[in-house]
Amino acid sequence: MTASTTQAGQLKLVYLLEKEDLEETGKQLLQGLRETPKTISPRYFYDVKGSALFEQICELPEYYPTRTEAEILKTVSSEIAAITGNAELVELGSGSSTKTRFLLDAYQQFEQLDYVPVDVSASIVEFAAERLFQEYETLSITGLIGTYEQAIAHLPDAGDLPRMLIFLGSTLGNFSAADSDRFFKQTRQSLRTGDYFLLGLDRHKSSDILEAAYNDSQGITAAFNLNMLEHLNDRYGANFETRNFRHRAIYNVPKRQIEMHLDCLATHTVTFPSLDTTIEFQGGESILTEISRKFELEQLQDNLAMQGLKTVKVWGDRRDWFSLILTQVV
CATH class of the missing domain: 3.10.450 (Nuclear Transport Factor 2; Chain: A,)
Structure with a gap:
């Protein structure tokens, strides 16, 4: 697959999608x-x-996941930045990058602020970037337009910075167990030792x-x-x-x-x-x-560890409805 690029100010788009058949x-x-x-x-x-x-x-x-995850990110993003230090932030399924702002707020303390949103829609990446540039003066954005699998296989060189791959919204829940394990393996292969993987998870709870x-x-x-x-x-x-x-x-x-x-x-x-x-x-x-x-936390952590992704810290809301897991490649 050949990636084509276009430059627009501080925004660079890399097109990984080929014309749909x-x-x-x-x-x-x-x-x-x-x-x-x-x-x-x-x-x-x-x-x-x-x-x-x-x-x-x-x-x-009724739809608590987005709201609950945002509340957790608002509370713990500064702690995440303190753990990882400066890092390139790569977000799978970035959409409008609304919740990502909590992380960008925390990471803008560093001289270099690099963000790599991944989405199948170029227009939504451009729409989000336009607003983000107004809020973050030092922000550099490289948008990858394609699927998760395509993006993981074509991540740009992060240079000396560690990388944090971000997968929010409990989107992992849309994968079967086999697809989830395959995704973790691909994630591990795309990261270097010392890189991070931040994962949002919707927890098992009552049917009601x-x-x-x-x-x-x-x-x-x-x-x-x-x-x-x-x-x-x-x-x-x-x-x-x-x-x-x-x-x-x-x-x-x-x-x-x-x-x-x-x-x-x-x-x-x-x-x-x-x-x-x-x-x-x-x-x-x-x-x-x-x-x-919907996930049982300990079992999911075991699955991550089997792929070389060691849990660094887990955060949750007061009801234990939703969790953020920060893992590191070992």
Whole structure:
């Protein structure tokens, strides 16, 4: 893969994404829809409307993860900076970089302030950078436009600075256990001895709390889930009708994971003209659109240690609903 770069003031963008092959992604989509149960990748949550809906979800009273993690970061970012010293900050899935400001506030005490946001959307990185430059005079930003895997494989040279890889929002929960272990291995391989990895984790808790967070009273999460079908209509020319489906989210206690579903309310077919395919949906079946695993802290620390990522310190909120783990490569 060849990376192309462009310079805009103090912002450098490195494009790692290649032009999307709709035929190939379409094959992957159809493979999931032919499975039992049917599945759709969470990647289809995030068109323009879906991204806006997710921003609304983060503000909901029931949806505690974003708010709780921000409170922890506000409290402990200075301590994190004191532990690591000056470091290049690389954030996977940076989005609007809202919570990252707590870390940037703490690290701006150092003469050099280097930030590497990673996101699939160049526009959101540019949008965030424009605001960050107004707040931090010494800030240098190199945006990597691509997936987590692409970014980890193409991290820029940090020079003499140690690096801290940041993965907030408990996004790790969207990975299966096998994918999580694979991600930890890739993370370890991308870092040098002495580098750091900061990880946000949503903890296991009661089903009532978790299911309320994913079934909000305003119906924003339901709209977010159903919008995935509209996104597929736009991308592949499909003819999903959202009235044929209903949002449902449950906490699977044995697996320690939230499972988001779209339940089919009536038997019908959906055509994908651009993929020359028709898929039949049976009334009563469901489409699994996302898992969000919730973690037991000690077990997760053991998994990290097995990949050479030693826990330095753990911080949490007063209810032990959410944790930040700082690890170091040994």
